[in-house]
Amino acid sequence: MSEPTSADNVLMDFDLLRKLIVGIGEVADISGVPQRQIRYWEDKGIIQSVKEGEGTTRKYDYLNIKKVLLVKDLLDDGYTLDAAARKVEERMKTINEVFARLSAQNSTP
DNA sequence: GTTCTCACA
DNA sequence: TGTGAGAA
Numbered sequence: 001m002s003e004p005t006s007a008d009n010v011l012m013d014f015d016l017l018r019k020l021i022v023g024i025g026e027v028a029d030i031s032g033v034p035q036r037q038i039r040y041w042e043d044k045g046i047i048q049s050v051k052e053g054e055g056t057t058r059k060y061d062y063l064n065i066k067k068v069l070l071v072k073d074l075l076d077d078g079y080t081l082d083a084a085a086r087k088v089e090e091r092m093k094t095i096n097e098v099f100a101r102l103s104a105q106n107s108t109p
Numbered sequence: 110g111t112t113c114t115c116a117c118a
Numbered sequence: 119t120g121t122g123a124g125a126a
Contacts, residue, residue, distance in 0.1 A: 036120075036121060037120065037121085040121090075119095081119075
């Protein structure tokens with residue numbers, strides 16, 4: 001009877017994204033970017049990794065994966081790491097606002 | 110399974 | 119800029 005509304009749908013996707021944290025291997029496989037390159041960008045400061053507990057294995061959250069995917073596309077378009085990083089950061093600003101908005105709704109009973 | 114450094118093109 | 123290999 002209760003049909004999923006667009007609002008409920010977006011919340012379901014958001015819940016999935018904020019829980020989607022995988023290692024560099026998964027990101028490299030899904031993003032198609034060699035693990036070497038992913039770490040390379042992270043070293044440049046284009047993207048950041050989240051450390052899990054004490055392990056040294058860096059995990060990448062949806063936002064980081066999005067950056068890798070975005071930077072890869074930008075680089076393929078003829079952009080350089082510096083140019084791609086700038087565009088990605090601007091895009092992250094928008095995504096961050098959406099995340100904060102969804103986070104508030106998800107945390108609001 | 111991941112991470113680090115060194116070196117090269 | 120991106121990758122190779124070895125080592126821990």
